[in-house]
Amino acid sequence: DIQMTQSPSSLSASVGDRVTITCQASHDISDHLSWYQQKPGKAPKFLIYDASNLETGVTPRFSGSGSGTDFTFTISSLQPEDVATYYCQQYDDLPLTFGGGTKVEIK
Amino acid sequence: EMQLVESGGGLVQPGGSLRLSCAASGFTFSSYWMHWVRQAPGKGLVWVSRVNRDGRNTDYADSVKGRFTISRDNAKNTLFLQMNSLRAEDTAVYYCASSIGAFDLWGQGTMVTVSS
Numbered sequence: 590d591i592q593m594t595q596s597p598s599s600l601s602a603s604v605g606d607r608v609t610i611t612c613q614a615s616h617d618i619s620d621h622l623s624w625y626q627q628k629p630g631k632a633p634k635f636l637i638y639d640a641s642n643l644e645t646g647v648t649p650r651f652s653g654s655g656s657g658t659d660f661t662f663t664i665s666s667l668q669p670e671d672v673a674t675y676y677c678q679q680y681d682d683l684p685l686t687f688g689g690g691t692k693v694e695i696k
Numbered sequence: 697e698m699q700l701v702e703s704g705g706g707l708v709q710p711g712g713s714l715r716l717s718c719a720a721s722g723f724t725f726s727s728y729w730m731h732w733v734r735q736a737p738g739k740g741l742v743w744v745s746r747v748n749r750d751g752r753n754t755d756y757a758d759s760v761k762g763r764f765t766i767s768r769d770n771a772k773n774t775l776f777l778q779m780n781s782l783r784a785e786d787t788a789v790y791y792c793a794s795s796i797g798a799f800d801l802w803g804q805g806t807m808v809t810v811s812s
Contacts, residue, residue: 623798625741632791632805633741638798676741680797684757685731685743 591616591679595688601696608664610691612655612677620656621681627690628673636675637662669695698722698801700792705806712782712810718775718792718803726750726770729795732777734788735805744790745777760786782810 592615620640625633637653677688793799
């Protein structure tokens with residue numbers, strides 16, 4: 590199985606800060622990586638596919654980069670509505686696997 | 697509006713069975729692979745199963761293989777998950793999701809609680 594290691598597990602930042610989350614795959618997954626946002630009590634929301642492509646309608650404050658085993662998700666300027674847990678996920682091989690999540694809070 | 701709506705969750709005793717449904721609308725259901733993903737209370741997301749566009753090919757996580765069966769009815773735009781021999785560790789919110797690569801559309805989830 591491909592393990593997805595996400596860090597940090599939680600972070601607290603100020604409004605307007607740049608926030609970066611990393612995701613490391615245990616095997617080369619090319620760019621077969623997506624990012625999701627989940628707010629408490631809600632379903633995950635699709636944000637980014639193929640490591641760096643923003644889904645239609647998603648705020649351009651969000652961006653993704655990386656390939657192979659190392660990936661990054663960035664919020665360019667943290668806003669109150671960005672408070673949520675963020676997950677990476679690989680779809681290169683079965684079983685499809687998610688990172689453990691990063692809980693983002695406002696300081 | 698593209699939408700997935702799950703139903704069928706509830707409280708079931710260990711060893712029991714439950715059938716989840718996921719009704720799709722607003723898009724061409726038969727063009728997408730479909731998945732079930734679950735989330736235990738306070739935990740992360742875990743992929744459970746997937747079915748291809750015509751329903752002929754299925755895959756499962758090891759933890760549910762032999763107990764769960766995924767299927768779809770493209771004429772009725774509906775995805776199913778038959779869950780047998782349920783265990784306490786199957787307690788979770790179950791989401792259906794559509795994909796071409798990534799999971800691009802998710803339902804709101806249905807809660808399954810396995811307890812005596």
